[in-house]
Structure formats: C-alpha cells, structure tokens
Amino acid sequence: MNNSKKKTLIYRIAAFLVIMAIAAVMFVIGRGHTVYFDNKSSDLVAEVPYKIEVKVDGKKVASLKKNERGMVDVMGQKLTMELVVTEEKGGDTVQMKVTQPLPYNMDGIILNIPAMLKGASQDQYVSEFISVPSESDAAEEVVVTDDTAGLMDFGEESEASQG
Amino acid sequence: MTEKTNTITLGDRVKDIAKDFGLPRLIITGFLVLLLVVSPFVGADLPTQISNIINRFSWNGILVLAMVPMVHSGCGLNFGLPLGIISGLLGATLSIELGFTGAFSFLMAILLATPFALVFGCIYGWLLNKIKGGEMMIATYVGFSSVSLMCMMWLLLPYHSPNMVWGMAGKGLRTTISLEGYYTQALAKILQINIGNLSIPTGSILFFALLAFGMWAFLHTKTGTAMTAVGSNPEFARSSGVNVDKIRLISVVMSTWLAAIGILVYEQGFGFIQLYMAPFYMALPAVSAILIGGASVNKASVMNVIIGTILFQGIVTMTPTVMNNMIHLDMSEVIRIIVSNGMILYALTRKTEETK
Amino acid sequence: MNKINYGDLLRRFSVPLMFVIICAVCAPISGLSPSYLCNEIVTRMGRNAFLILSLLIPIMAGMGLNFSMTLGAMAGEIGLILVSDWQIVGIPGMILAMIVSVPISALLGLFCGKVLNMAKGREMITSYIISFFINGIYQLIVLYLMGPVIPIQHSNIKLPRGYGIRNTVSLLSMRQKLDNLIPLNIGGVKIPVATFIIIFLLCLVIIWFRKTKLGQDMRAVGQDMGVARDSGIDVERTRIISMVLSTVFAGIGMIIYLQNMGNIATYSSHSQIGMFCIAALLVGGASVEKASIGNVFLGIILFHTMFIVAPKAGTVITGDSMIGEYFRVFVSYAVITVALIMYETNKRKNKSKAGEQLALAQEEANE
Numbered sequence: 066m067n068n069s070k071k072k073t074l075i076y077r078i079a080a081f082l083v084i085m086a087i088a089a090v091m092f093v094i095g096r097g098h099t100v101y102f103d104n105k106s107s108d109l110v111a112e113v114p115y116k117i118e119v120k121v122d123g124k125k126v127a128s129l130k131k132n133e134r135g136m137v138d139v140m141g142q143k144l145t146m147e148l149v150v151t152e153e154k155g156g157d158t159v160q161m162k163v164t165q166p167l168p169y170n171m172d173g174i175i176l177n178i179p180a181m182l183k184g185a186s187q188d189q190y191v192s193e194f195i196s197v198p199s200e201s202d203a204a205e206e207v208v209v210t211d212d213t214a215g216l217m218d219f220g221e222e223s224e225a226s227q228g
Numbered sequence: 229m230t231e232k233t234n235t236i237t238l239g240d241r242v243k244d245i246a247k248d249f250g251l252p253r254l255i256i257t258g259f260l261v262l263l264l265v266v267s268p269f270v271g272a273d274l275p276t277q278i279s280n281i282i283n284r285f286s287w288n289g290i291l292v293l294a295m296v297p298m299v300h301s302g303c304g305l306n307f308g309l310p311l312g313i314i315s316g317l318l319g320a321t322l323s324i325e326l327g328f329t330g331a332f333s334f335l336m337a338i339l340l341a342t343p344f345a346l347v348f349g350c351i352y353g354w355l356l357n358k359i360k361g362g363e364m365m366i367a368t369y370v371g372f373s374s375v376s377l378m379c380m381m382w383l384l385l386p387y388h389s390p391n392m393v394w395g396m397a398g399k400g401l402r403t404t405i406s407l408e409g410y411y412t413q414a415l416a417k418i419l420q421i422n423i424g425n426l427s428i429p430t431g432s433i434l435f436f437a438l439l440a441f442g443m444w445a446f447l448h449t450k451t452g453t454a455m456t457a458v459g460s461n462p463e464f465a466r467s468s469g470v471n472v473d474k475i476r477l478i479s480v481v482m483s484t485w486l487a488a489i490g491i492l493v494y495e496q497g498f499g500f501i502q503l504y505m506a507p508f509y510m511a512l513p514a515v516s517a518i519l520i521g522g523a524s525v526n527k528a529s530v531m532n533v534i535i536g537t538i539l540f541q542g543i544v545t546m547t548p549t550v551m552n553n554m555i556h557l558d559m560s561e562v563i564r565i566i567v568s569n570g571m572i573l574y575a576l577t578r579k580t581e582e583t584k
Numbered sequence: 585m586n587k588i589n590y591g592d593l594l595r596r597f598s599v600p601l602m603f604v605i606i607c608a609v610c611a612p613i614s615g616l617s618p619s620y621l622c623n624e625i626v627t628r629m630g631r632n633a634f635l636i637l638s639l640l641i642p643i644m645a646g647m648g649l650n651f652s653m654t655l656g657a658m659a660g661e662i663g664l665i666l667v668s669d670w671q672i673v674g675i676p677g678m679i680l681a682m683i684v685s686v687p688i689s690a691l692l693g694l695f696c697g698k699v700l701n702m703a704k705g706r707e708m709i710t711s712y713i714i715s716f717f718i719n720g721i722y723q724l725i726v727l728y729l730m731g732p733v734i735p736i737q738h739s740n741i742k743l744p745r746g747y748g749i750r751n752t753v754s755l756l757s758m759r760q761k762l763d764n765l766i767p768l769n770i771g772g773v774k775i776p777v778a779t780f781i782i783i784f785l786l787c788l789v790i791i792w793f794r795k796t797k798l799g800q801d802m803r804a805v806g807q808d809m810g811v812a813r814d815s816g817i818d819v820e821r822t823r824i825i826s827m828v829l830s831t832v833f834a835g836i837g838m839i840i841y842l843q844n845m846g847n848i849a850t851y852s853s854h855s856q857i858g859m860f861c862i863a864a865l866l867v868g869g870a871s872v873e874k875a876s877i878g879n880v881f882l883g884i885i886l887f888h889t890m891f892i893v894a895p896k897a898g899t900v901i902t903g904d905s906m907i908g909e910y911f912r913v914f915v916s917y918a919v920i921t922v923a924l925i926m927y928e929t930n931k932r933k934n935k936s937k938a939g940e941q942l943a944l945a946q947e948e949a950n951e
Contacts, residue, residue: 088683095676097757138757140674172671172738196739205744209751210561210723210851307709359928364709366928369921376914380907400904512716559728565720573717576710577702 104129118149263546270553275425284541286432287497290490299528301479302459308367309511312487315344334411345485353480516568603886614896630779638833645826646806652711656834657854659688673757685835693831697824759846863916872927
C-alpha cells in the first residue's frame with residue numbers, strides 16, 4: 066500500500082517536472098519578437114547600400130532603399146535571414162545568410178543592417194524599439210461588463226450585428 | 229445567580245439569532261452598516277444616500293415580493309420572473325399604444341397586464357406541475373426563452389405609437405421608451421415628502437405596503453395556509469384533502485402577476501420602459517435580495533422581502549459612492565455580482581427541510 | 585410493442601429532426617452558397633468540438649449539463665491573456681496557455697465539484713449560478729488585480745489607467761496557427777487538420793476513459809448514487825473528479841476556440857459559451873442523462889447551420905436582420921428548455937413506475 070502510494074507520488078512529481086520542462090521550453094522557443102530592419106547610416110557606417118532585400122523563411126519581408134525601415138514578426142531566440150544587398154543602382158548583388166540571436170527582454174528589436182554587415186559588435190547595431198502608444202491606445206476606454214453583452218454574438222467574426 | 233443565567237441566555241440568544249440569520253447575512257448587514265457609518269466621513273451626503281436607498285427600495289420591492297408565493301408552495305425560487313415581467317411590459321406598451329397618458333396610463337397598464345399575467349402564469353404553472361422537483365432550472369430557461377421570443381415580437385407586433393417605435397423605420401419598438409408624459413413617477417409623486425436632500429416617494433411605498441399586507445393577509449387565509457402546507461409537506465397536504473396542483477398553480481399565477489405589477493412600479497420610478505434583452509437577468513437580483521433578507525429555498529416571509537430589499541439595494545447604491553469617494557476605484561459592479569450570486573449559491577447548498 | 589418503439593424513437597430524435605427541417609427550409613432562402621456553408625461548418629466544427637466534448641463527462645456521472653463549463657473557459661482566457669503579455673506566440677504560446685490554464689481550471693473544478701456535492705439533486709441550477717459567481721471573481725482578477733498584483737506590461741493589453749485588461753485582447757500572433765499547422769484544402773473547403781487531430785485524440789481519450797475503473801464508477805454513480813455508494817465507490821470523490829476533468833477540458837477547448845477567433849472579448853467571450861455548447865449538444869440528440877460523441881458532431885452541424893442561415897433567411901423574409909438574430913437566440917434557449925422539460929418528465933415517469941412496482945410487490949407480499 067505504502068509502496069504504491071510512493072509510486073503514485075513519484076509519478077506525479079515526474080509529470081509535474083515534465084510539464085514544467087515543457088513550459089520552460091515554450092518560453093524559449095515561443096518568444097515572439099518584432100524585428101525592424103534599418104538601412105540607415107550611423108556612426109560606424111557613413112555610406113549605406115542602395116538597396117537591401119530581406120528574406121525570412123524564403124519569403125521576402127522587406128526591400129529597403131536608403132533610410133528605409135522594414136519589419137517582420139518572428140518567433141524564437143534566433144533569426145535566420147537571407148540578405149540580398151545591392152551596393153549601387155544597377156550594380157551586382159551579393160547574397161548572404163545571416164543568423165542573428167535576439168535578446169529575450171526586447172519586444173521590438175531594431176537591426177541596423179549596414180552596421181551589422183560591417184561587422185560591428187552586437188550592441189552597436191542592435192537597439193530596442195520602444196513603441197509609443199498611439200492616440201487610440203492612450204485614450205481611456207470604458208470597460209463593458211454588461212451581463213447581457215455576449216448574448217447575441219457567438220462565433221461571429223466581427224460581423225456587424227447592428228443592422 | 230439570576231444575572232449569570234441572564235447573561236448566558238442572552239449570549240445564547242445572540243448566538244441563536246446569528247445562527248438563524250446565517251453568516252453571509254451577518255456579513256452583508258455589517259458591510260452595509262459600515263458603509264453607512266463611513267459615508268459621511270468620505271464626503272458622501274447621508275440624506276441623499278438614504279433617499280436613494282428608499283427610492284430603490286420602492287422600485288424593486290414588489291419584484292422581490294413576487295418570490296414569496298412560489299417559495300411558499302414549494303416551487304422554489306422563481307427564476308422565471310422574466311415571464312411575469314414580460315406581461316408587465318406588454319401591459320405598459322399596450323397602455324401607451326392605446327393612447328392613455330399621465331397617471332391614468334399606469335392604472336391602464338396594470339389592468340392590461342393582468343390578463344397576460346394570468347394566462348402566462350397558468351401555462352407556466354401547468355408546466356411546473358408537470359416537472360415537480362426540477363422547477364428552478366426549468367423556470368430559468370422558461371424565462372430566457374420567453375424573453376428571447378419577445379425580442380422578436382417587439383419587432384414584429386404592430387405597434388404604431390410614434391413615441392415607442394423606431395423613428396426611421398416607423399415600426400418595431402425601441403429598446404428604451406421614455407415614460408415622460410405617461411406614468412413616470414405616477415406613484416412616487418403621491419404625498420411625496422421632501423426635507424432638504426431627503427425625499428421619500430410615499431405613494432410607491434404605500435403601494436408596496438398595500439401589496440405586502442395583502443400577501444401577508446393572504447398567507448393567513450385558508451388558501452394561504454394550504455399553500456404553506458403544500459410547500460412544507462406535499463404528501464401530508466394531499467392526504468388532508470388539499471389539491472396540491474391547484475394550490476401550486478395559484479402560487480405561480482400570483483407570482484407572475486406580482487412580477488408584472490413589479491416591473492410597472494419599477495418603470496414608474498426609473499422613468500423608462502426597457503425592452504428586448506433587459507428583462508433577461510432581472511430574476512437574479514430579486515432572488516438574491518429575498519435570500520439576503522433571510523429567506524431560504526423553501527421558506528420566505530414578507531419580512532424577508534423588506535429586509536432583503538433594503539440590504540440589497542443599500543449595498544448596490546452605497547458601494548459605488550463610498551468606494552469612489554474613498555479610493556477612486558469603482559468596484560461596486562464586481563462586488564454586486566459576487567455578493568448576489570454568492571448569496572444564491574449559499575442558499576442552494578443549504579440542506580432543505582425535507583432532505584435533513 | 586413496435587409502435588411504442590417508433591414513438592420513443594421519434595421522441596428521442598424530435599429535436600434533431602426539427603433542426604433538419606429548420607435548416608432545410610432556411611438554407612435555400614438564405615441564398616448562401618453550399619461551399620460557403622461547408623467552409624463555415626468545418627471551421628466551426630474545429631472551433632467548438634473540443635469545448636462541447638468537455639460536457640460529456642459530467643453527463644456520464646449523472647450531474648447533468650455542466651453549465652459551469654464557463655469556469656474552464658475563464659481559466660483558458662486568463663492563460664491566454666498572460667501568455668500574450670509574455671509575448672509567447674504561435675503554437676508554443678497556445679501550449680503554454682494550456683499549461684497555465686490547467687491548474688486554474690482544476691482548482692475551479694474542485695471548487696465546483698465540492699459545491700455541487702452540497703447541492704445534490706439541483707446540480708444544474710447550482711452550476712449555473714456558480715458560473716455567475718466565478719464570473720464576478722474573474723472580473724475582480726482581470727479588472728483590478730491584473731496590473732498591480734499580477735504584472736501586465738504591455739499597453740495594448742492593459743487599460744491606460746494602469747490596471748485591468750482591455751475589452752479585447754488581440755491574439756493575432758496566435759490566430760489560426762493551429763488550424764493552419766497542416767494545411768489541407770479539399771474542393772475549396774479549408775480543413776484545420778491539426779485541430780481535428782486533437783479533437784480526435786480527445787474522443788479516443790473519452791472512449792478509453794469510459795472503460796477504465798474510474799469511468800465505470802462514474803457511470804455507476806450516474807445511474808444510482810445510493811447503489812454506487814453501497815458497492816464501495818467514493819461517490820463524492822468521483823463526482824468531483826468528473827467536474828475537474830470537464831473544467832480542464834473546457835479550458836483547453838476555450839484556447840482552441842479563441843486561437844481560431846483571433847481575439848479575446850475579455851468580459852464576454854466566456855459568458856454565453858456554456859449556453860451555446862449545451863444547446864448544440866442537445867440539438868445533436870443528447871439528453872440530460874445521455875450523450876455520446878456522435879451527438880456532439882451532429883449537434884455542431886445542425887446547430888451551426890441554423891446559426892449561419894437563420895439571420896440571412898430572416899433578413900430575406902422580413903427585411904430586418906435582427907429578427908433572424910433573435911430567432912436563433914430564441915431557438916437555442918427553447919431547445920435547452922424542451923430538453924430539460926423532457927428530462928424532468930421522464931424522471932417523474934420512471935419514479936412513479938418504480939413506485940407502482942414497489943406497491944405491487946408489497947401487495948403481493950401482503951397476500
């Protein structure tokens with residue numbers, strides 16, 4: 066009796082640990098970031114390429130001319146991207162594959178690509194994007210906790226019910 | 229010696245009262261007293277608060293009173309209150325549609341609501357007699373079904389009064405209809421007392437008192453005592469020659485009719501008729517009010533109604549002002565939900581007399 | 585004998601039959617194309633099936649329709665709110681939300697089971713009130729405690745006043761990630777394969793569970809509590825377990841539901857979910873004491889077909905879109921009402937039959 070009790074206890078602890086481990090893994094692989102790509106000059110790089118194309122998972126997510134910014138939502142701790150750099154208009158293109166670790170504590174990350182290509186250190190070309198709450202975000206909203214609020218809509222994707 | 233026994237009996241009595249009263253009720257009463265004591269210190273005007281409570285009491289009292297007959301006859305808490313409310317709404321809208329105005333429209337609304345309440349009550353009572361033992365759940369859903377059926381009806385029924393229908397379409401009733409020019413404050417204005425910030429709607433209270441006294445008197449008639457007998461021991465009642473089904477039917481009809489009158493009184497205080505989804509959850513505050521007043525699933529008195537309505541409405545009106553003034557945080561809605569439903573839950577989990 | 589059977593059969597399938605008729609009449613009037621209808625129903629099947637399946641276990645344990653499945657839905661929402669504040673996205677976000685929701689659901693299920701054990705014989709009304717009561721607690725947590733007590737960082741989730749959650753929380757980063765995990769398109773109908781696999785797994789679990797010792801106990805408790813207790817089953821514990829399981833499944837189901845919707849209506853998403861799930865199950869031919877997996881799927885098809893076509897048909901017939909909307913709400917409630925009435929009348933019939941038999945046996949004994 067005691068033995069079987071011990072056994073169930075061990076099973077339970079094991080199950081608990083496994084679930085905690087899964088949760089930890091989810092924290093690591095599931096962290097979402099918004100990555101912004103800049104093609105801008107900085108202290109390190111005075112002259113920027115004419116055009117940079119960024120591909121993630123084989124999909125083109127940004128095509129940046131001088132002083133332009135693109136963005137992509139990604140998941141995980143690393144971002145592997147393909148860059149197609151055109152130094153001068155009509156000139157040859159250089160293709161390269163870059164893997165960039167993403168800092169966990171930043172939601173929005175700005176990558177200065179010219180600086181990155183120059184081989185500058187991490188903290189010189191990675192900076193945090195701090196979003197400014199938009200007007201509508203900052204406006205106080207009235208919370209509707211009406212009991213009868215959900216009576217009419219069920220599984221309707223933002224279909225206007227007011228005729 | 230005598231002193232000692234005295235204190236013991238006193239202590240026992242206090243304990244007995246507390247036990248009778250129930251812990252949640254004690255907490256709620258304490259909470260309300262606390263609110264009343266605190267309110268002057270946080271800058272809320274006490275007379276205004278008190279007249280608010282009295283006003284709200286006069287609006288809601290009859291809806292709570294409607295619970296009494298069905299609890300007495302053993303049908304449990306009338307979660308099907310919306311059915312009666314709909315009868316009242318039909319009476320109200322018909323009275324306006326037929327062109328009655330002023331305080332007279334209130335009288336006509338009552339008269340017009342009565343046949344609906346009787347018919348609906350009879351059907352409802354007949355249904356509840358078929359399903360003895362499962363009344364409360366089915367009552368809830370009878371209420372819901374009737375409200376949602378009427379939602380369609382408000383749109384489809386041939387109402388034409390320009391004060392009630394949508395201006396653009398010229399048909400279909402509006403969600404809220406103002407009673408300005410009809411029976412707003414029809415009862416409250418009678419013998420109204422105004423002392424500074426304190427105002428008492430004497431007429432409404434007298435009307436409630438009349439119905440409450442009627443209820444009390446009815447419960448002491450032959451039919452009334454038979455009703456109590458049916459509720460407390462149906463087998464015994466049947467063997468002593470009482471027609472159980474008939475008594476239950478009467479109680480349901482009474483409850484439905486009182487709900488119809490109750491909503492009309494509520495409207496005359498509130499000043500608007502609310503249609504469509506509005507009656508949906510109106511049963512819950514009434515149910516929890518009577519339970520707070522000391523009633524249980526199978527025991528209720530007129531006194532429970534009065535105490536319960538005052539306590540419930542007191543908390544509903546006091547918490548927002550006091551909380552806002554004190555911590556600038558209006559948690560009253562959440563408190564209302566937790567208190568009222570917690571009270572119903574508490575009552576449902578008490579062992580009833582039969583199962584004891 | 586045969587005749588009675590037909591009558592019984594007709595009564596048992598009266599609700600589904602009625603719905604087949606409603607759908608058959610309304611569908612052509614609504615003017616919706618069959619491919620659109622198919623698409624919608626497949627989507628809704630993936631969205632709702634898990635939630636509705638969570639209702640089966642308490643029915644097995646004789647606790648009736650679990651109106652307090654909303655408790656699980658609230659736990660699922662809390663999980664999703666937290667996960668979207670932690671910025672965990674996609675499928676890992678869903679899994680994490682489930683892991684967060686399970687202990688909350690289990691705790692709520694435990695509470696619910698304990699309360700229902702104190703209210704035997706009126707489980708349904710009590711579970712219904714529990715859902716309101718816990719909704720109050722949920723609002724307390726989400727509206728006041730999230731922010732100062734439970735850290736919430738992002739301003740697109742938190743209200744500008746500094747505490748409380750906004751009316752809607754976007755789940756864009758998670759939207760239909762599970763549905764589109766294994767893309768499949770048959771004849772223009774998008775099929776959420778991964779979601780269906782999970783639903784199928786839950787069906788298997790339920791079938792397996794019925795055969796385990798615990799499942800057998802549960803059925804025994806559902807049939808007759810007294811007999812079950814005499815044969816040594818811990819009735820109270822079994823009932824609590826059935827509530828816990830149902831609530832946990834409902835929580836996971838809500839996460840699947842919301843990933844399909846793509847946003848949480850913080851204060852209303854859960855409030856009617858129990859009602860609609862129960863209505864769908866009943867439309868599928870289930871009753872208060874008996875429900876099968878087949879009922880779930882038939883129910884979703886019929887109920888949601890009605891849900892899609894009724895407003896459109898109502899608009900065509902009366903020129904007012906609200907009529908159809910009110911009609912479908914009315915039908916949902918009416919179905920539950922009818923099912924409850926049938927359940928109670930059956931119960932009384934059986935009781936009086938048992939009483940008659942007892943009286944007969946006594947008479948015989950006296951002779």
